[in-house]
Amino acid sequence: MSDVVPPEVRPKPVVPAKPPNVGAPSPSSPFPPQGPGGGAGSGGVSAPPPSAIPVPIGSHGPGFAANHGIGHGVGHGAGHGGGHATAHSGGHGHGGSHSSSGGSTLLGYIGIDTIIEQMRKKTMKTGFDFNIMVVGNSGLGKSTLVNTLFKSQVSRRSAGWARDEKIPKTVEIKAVSHVIEEGGVKMKLTVVDTPGFGDQINNDNCWEPISKYINEQYEKFLKEEVNITRKKRIPDTRVHCCLYFISPTGHSLRQLDTEFMKRLSHSVNIIPVIAKADTMTIEERQEFKQRVRKELEMGGIEFYPQKEFDEDMEDKSDNDKIREAMPFAVVGSDKEYQVNGKRVLGRKTAWGIVEVENPNHCEFAQLRDFLIRSHLQDLKEVTHNIHYETYRAKRLNENGGLHPISSNDTQESNL
Numbered sequence: 437m438s439d440v441v442p443p444e445v446r447p448k449p450v451v452p453a454k455p456p457n458v459g460a461p462s463p464s465s466p467f468p469p470q471g472p473g474g475g476a477g478s479g480g481v482s483a484p485p486p487s488a489i490p491v492p493i494g495s496h497g498p499g500f501a502a503n504h505g506i507g508h509g510v511g512h513g514a515g516h517g518g519g520h521a522t523a524h525s526g527g528h529g530h531g532g533s534h535s536s537s538g539g540s541t542l543l544g545y546i547g548i549d550t551i552i553e554q555m556r557k558k559t560m561k562t563g564f565d566f567n568i569m570v571v572g573n574s575g576l577g578k579s580t581l582v583n584t585l586f587k588s589q590v591s592r593r594s595a596g597w598a599r600d601e602k603i604p605k606t607v608e609i610k611a612v613s614h615v616i617e618e619g620g621v622k623m624k625l626t627v628v629d630t631p632g633f634g635d636q637i638n639n640d641n642c643w644e645p646i647s648k649y650i651n652e653q654y655e656k657f658l659k660e661e662v663n664i665t666r667k668k669r670i671p672d673t674r675v676h677c678c679l680y681f682i683s684p685t686g687h688s689l690r691q692l693d694t695e696f697m698k699r700l701s702h703s704v705n706i707i708p709v710i711a712k713a714d715t716m717t718i719e720e721r722q723e724f725k726q727r728v729r730k731e732l733e734m735g736g737i738e739f740y741p742q743k744e745f746d747e748d749m750e751d752k753s754d755n756d757k758i759r760e761a762m763p764f765a766v767v768g769s770d771k772e773y774q775v776n777g778k779r780v781l782g783r784k785t786a787w788g789i790v791e792v793e794n795p796n797h798c799e800f801a802q803l804r805d806f807l808i809r810s811h812l813q814d815l816k817e818v819t820h821n822i823h824y825e826t827y828r829a830k831r832l833n834e835n836g837g838l839h840p841i842s843s844n845d846t847q848e849s850n851l
C-alpha cells in the first residue's frame with residue numbers, strides 16, 4: 437500500500453459541528469473548541485482523550501510548563517481552558533462561567549485553577565506514550581542521537597556491519613520500547629528504527645515500507661476506536677515524530693531525501709536534522725543549512741511545525757523562530773568527558789572536545805528543547821488531530837463509516 441492520501445488531494449480534516457450547550461470537547465473531536473470558556477470544565481477531568489496527556493517533563497523551566505506541558509494539556513479544549521483559568525484566575529474568570537458574556541468578575545475563589553493539579557496527578561498515574569522514528573542512511577548517527585536525547589541506551593547502536601552480516605536488502609522496521617521516568621512522570625518511549633533506508637544502489641520506493649508502517653499504526657488505533665467495547669486507554673503506537681537525518685555533504689539534498697519528505701510529510705510529523713554537524717566547519721554548516729532550507733521551500737516540502745497548524749499569533753511567532761533555525765545541525769555522543777570540572781557528553785577530536793549540549797558547538801540542545809521540552813505534547817496532538825484524523829476520515833469514508841474495516845491494504849508488518 438502506498439500513501440493513504442497523495443499530498444495534492446489531501447482533504448482538510450472536517451471540523452465537526454459543536455452541539456449546542458456542550459462546552460467540553462468529545463475525546464475524539466479533532467478540533468475541540470478553543471478560546472475562553474472553551475472547556476476548562478468537565479471535559480478535561482472526566483474524559484481525557486486517550487492519547488493527549490499533559491507532559492510536564494522534569495527539569496524544564498516554568499515557562500515551558502505553563503505554555504506547553506500543561507497549557508496544551510488534555511486536548512486543546514481543556515488545555516486552553518486550563519491555561520486561561522490559570523492566567524486569569526481571580527481576574528476575568530474566563531474559564532469559570534458559561535453564563536457570562538465575557539469579563540465577569542468572580543466574587544470568590546471557585547477553584548478552577550486546580551484543574552492543572554488534577555491533570556498533573558492523572559498524568560503522574562497514567563504516564564504517556566511517545567513514539568519516535570529515525571530515518572536516514574546507516575552510519576549517520578541515528579541511534580547515537582536518540583540515546584543522547586534520552587540520556588540512555590534506548591536505541592541499539594549499529595557497530596558497523598560485520599563482514600558476515602549483510603546489509604538488509606529492504607528497509608527493515610524495528611520498534612523497541614523503554615519506560616523512562618523523570619520527576620515521577622513515566623514515559624513509554626518507543627524508538628522505531630529503519631535500518632536499510634537509502635543503503636541500496638537503487639533506492640526507489642524505499643519510503644514505502646515506512647509509509648506502510650505508519651499507516652498500520654493508524655489502522656490499529658482506528659480498529660480499537662471503532663470497537664463497540666473500547667479499551668479505556670487505547671495503546672498508542674502511532675509515530676508522533678519522524679527525525680529525518682540529512683547527510684552532512686555540503687551539497688544539495690539527494691532525490692531520496694526530498695522524495696521521502698514529500699511523500700511522508702502529510703502522514704507524519706517530519707523533523708529534518710543535519711547529522712554529524714561536527715564534520716563541517718561553522719561556515720559550511722550555515723551555508724548548508726541555508727541551502728537545505730531553500731531546497732525544502734522550493735520543493736514545497738512541509739515539515740513540523742507546519743505553518744498551517746499554528747494556532748494563534750503567539751504560536752506563530754514561537755514556531756517561526758524554530759522554523760527559521762531548522763534543520764538543526766546536531767552532534768550525538770554517548771561518551772562523557774571532563775570539561776572545566778564538569779562532566780559533559782561530547783566527542784573528542786584532534787582539536788578539542790565538541791560538547792554536544794553546548795549551543796556554541798552545535799544545535800543539539802535546541803533540537804532537544806524543541807522536541808521534548810516545548811513541543812512533545814503538540815507533536816502528539818498534531819498526530820492525533822491532523823494526521824490520524826486524515827487517515828481515519830478516509831478509511832471511514834471508504835467503508836461508509838460503518839462496516840468493519842478490511843485489512844487488505846494494511847498487512848501487519850513483521851513486528
Ligand SMILES: Nc1nc2c(ncn2[C@@H]2O[C@H](COP(=O)(O)OP(=O)(O)O)[C@@H](O)[C@H]2O)c(=O)[nH]1
Nearest residue numbers: 574575576577578579580593594712766767768
Ligand atoms: N563525527 C560524528 N560521529 C558520530 C556522530 N554520531 C554518531 N557518530 C558515530 O557514527 C557511527 C555510527 O553511529 P550510529 O549511531 O550507529 O549510526 P546509525 O547507523 O545511523 O544508527 C558511530 O561510530 C558513532 O560513534 C556525530 O554526531 N558526529
Ligand SMILES: [Mg+2]
Nearest residue numbers: 578579593594
Ligand atoms: Mg542505528
